[in-house]
Amino acid sequence: MSNLQEQKNKPDAGKNLANAESILADIAINAQLADYSPVKGCMVIRPYGYSIWDNIKNILDKRIKETGHENAYFPMLVPESFLQKEAEHVEGFAPECAVVTHAGGKELAEKYVLRPTSETIINYMFAKWISSYRDLPLKINQWANVVRWEMRTRLFLRTTEFLWQEGHTCHATWKEAQEETLMMLQEYKKLLEDYLAIPVFTGKKTESEKFAGAESTYTIEALMRDGKALQAGTSHNLGQNFAKAFETKFTNENNQLDFAYQTSWGVSTRLVGALVMGHHDEVGLILPPRIAPYQVVLIPILKRNEDNSSLVAHLKTINDELQALGITTKIDARDNISQGIKFNEYEQKGVPVRLVVGPNDMTNNVVEIHRRDIRSKDKGIAREGIASHLKNLLEEIQAGLLKRAMDFRKEHTSQANTIDELASILESKGGFVRAMWNGDVAIEPLLKEKFKASIRCMPDDKELDASKVPCIFSGQISDKNVEILIAKAY
C-alpha cells in the first residue's frame, strides 16, 4: 500500500487510522455508518449504519417478545415535575436534560423534559393500569429515542440523542423482579456474543455506578480493541422506588396494598459503536456476518469495450443461489469506477466476504473470494457449490471473530493484588483487571483520579480465591471482600 502522503488525495482515503483517538470517528465516517449533524453532539445515522442497528433491533425485538414482553410507545415529552418525584433519579438526570419551555408561541405553564429515559412517565401510566396482582406481571418494551445533554460526545458511543429500547416491567414480588432483571441481562449477553461476536462480562454495578433511582444495576461490560471497557447494556432492579414515587400500587393475593416491584433494561445504538471499536483493523470496520447489512458483495470485473451482459447475468445467477441459502448480498456492477475503488470501499465498510468474477473466471467456472476478517484472497474457488461453501465460510468468520475477541480479552484481563500492580497494568496494556475489594467506597475516587479508571462491575464470573487474595485497597484478606473488575472505560 502507498504511504499516507500518497493516499491523501485519493478518493475516500479518509484519515489514517493510526491516530487512536479518532479511530471511531474515522471508521464511522469512512464506512458511511454516520455523519455529523448540524446540531452539536448529534449524528445522522446513514443507511449502512442504520441497517446494522436494524439487524440488532430485529434480533433483540424477537427475543423481547419471546420472553413475554409487549411493545408500546410513550411520549417523548415528560412533565418536568415527573422527574422530580424520585429523589435519586432527578439528581442523576436533571443536569443532562433538555427542557422545552416554549411552544405555540407561548411560554409553557409546566416545562417539558425531553425524555432522558422513561421510568417516570411510564410509571405514571402503570399506576393507572395496575390495581390487582392479577394485572401482573406487566412487561412492556419501547423502541425510542432519548436525549441526554452530555458535555462530551462521540459518534455512537455517546451522542446527545440516541436510539434504544427500554424495557419496563412490574411484578408482584421482589424475587420475580430480580429474575426478570437477570434474565434480560442474559439476553443481552447472548445478543452481544452470538451476534455481535463481542464477549462480555456480566456483573453488578457498585452503588456509585448504578442507575439513578435503581435498587441495583447489572451490566454487560465489553472490551474494546484499544483496551478500554464499554458498558454495552444495563438491567436494573428498581425495587419499589419508582412505584412509591408514583403510587404504582396493587392489591395482592391477601387483599393488601403493595407497591409494584419493577425492572428496567436497555441497550442502545451504542452497540454499533461497540461493533466498530470491537472489530476493526488498519483498513476499517470488520463486521460479523450475522449483523452485517449484507454478508457478501459481488463484484464483476467489467470490460468496457466488451459486452459485459453475460458476465453480469452470470453474477446474478450466483447471487440468486446465495440468496436462496439465506445469504444477504449486494451486487456492485457500477461501470464508472474501477474495481480497486470498490474493493477498498467494501473493506472499509467491513463486508465479511467479497466475491469477484471476471471473464476468465467465468470461462474457468471459478470465483475469487476475499475474506475481510483475515484479509485473505483465494482465486480459483470452484463456482459449483459456492453458496454452501460461503454459507459455511460465513459461520467460520462469525466464530472466528468471537474467538479473536475472546482471546484478546483473555490477554487483556489481568489480576492485581495491589494498587501498584494495578497502575503498571493499566499503563502497559490496559484491559480488565481483577481484584478483591472490601467495599470501601473511597477506592472509587482514587481510581478515577489516579488512573481515570473505575470499577466496571462485580462480575458473576469469579476467578479469585478470597482466602488468598487481599483487598487491593486495604491489603487485608477477608471473606467479606468481593471480586471486582477495574478498567478504564468509555
Place this chain on the structure above:
RNA sequence: CGGGGUAUGGCUCAGUUUGGUAGAGCGCUUCGCUUGGGACGAAGAGGCCGUAGGUUCAAGUCCUGCUACCCCGACCA
C-alpha cells in the same frame, strides 16, 4: 466551563507571515482512451473565503466581537 484546533467549491486542503479581488488534488459533467487492487488525456460546471463590525484606495489575508464544529480535560444513566 477550561485548554487546543479548525472554519476557503461536494470532499481534503493550500493561499494569511510580506493586503492587490481565489488555487490544487479528488469528486462531478462531456468526449476519447483504458479496466483482474485506488488508470490517463482533453474540455467544462462549481466558491459573494463561517458571521458582524473596523482599518485601508484595496481585506480570504490585518484588528475586534460573535457563532459553529472537532480534539483534550472536567462531567456522565
